[in-house]
Amino acid sequence: MFTFPSPNQQTVAMTECVFCAIVERRVDASIVWEDHAVVAFLDRSPVFKGHVLVVPRAHVETLPALPTDSVATFFTVVQRVAAALPEALDAHGTFVAINNVVSQSVPHLHAHVVPRRRKDGLRGFFWPRVKYDDADDVATFAARVRDALRAE
């Protein structure tokens, strides 16, 4: 079976989830929080130093796949990390983000919590924007989202 080197030269089978391996302590990570359901550790390729990833212990691929009764547990830790980073790192705020499917490098749900400082250079390119054509265009998009939410 093919393997690739982990950050600490341990090997993880390519068919296996690297975040599951971290959760199970088979791969080292700089863990900053763990409880019965959630583990948080430093991203080893941070947007800014101190960038934390929060993951559920259970292998769940995306936010929509997280069991409803796990939402509070997971996001309470995300909230705690978002509260702790400014204090820990002398930052002004945080950026909390979850990529679902697209741009998701590891298919195990993870919330990024990134320390932010004023004038840290991320503002400009973080939020490119488009325009709706007109009021009808807005109404059409709103109706599609509304209908999908109602259908769940």
Place this chain on the structure above:
Amino acid sequence: MFTFPSPNQQTVAMTECVFCAIVERRVDASIVWEDHAVVAFLDRSPVFKGHVLVVPRAHVETLPALPTDSVATFFTVVQRVAAALPEALDAHGTFVAINNVVSQSVPHLHAHVVPRRRKDGLRGFFWPRVKYDDADDVATFAARVRDALRAE
């Protein structure tokens, strides 16, 4: 008192929160979900069309300020929207993000839920990365975050 025009030419006092005004139906918005505690509506300057903002009805500035007993209610709606958008808009995934303080345009907690498609052009510039100097540098940052989490 100074006023500025809202999206629909209604006026909102500059000292007032525009998201509170939307929640209270004093300013129009394309609302896609509302319940006793949470309202979701289209961002009028979307990253991609169908980009939704999810806000608590209560005026809370940031994620750390959200009362613990509101975390489940708020993020259950965020999750529902993240599940609905791909279906509603024929998208592949979503980007869920919260800016706390830095890059936060309106000081009323809001989760962005942005529909994403493969090759939609956001990948490259969304995640600039830095490097830790060495293992000690990593350990130092981990310890600072760990200590702040323990202290809460």
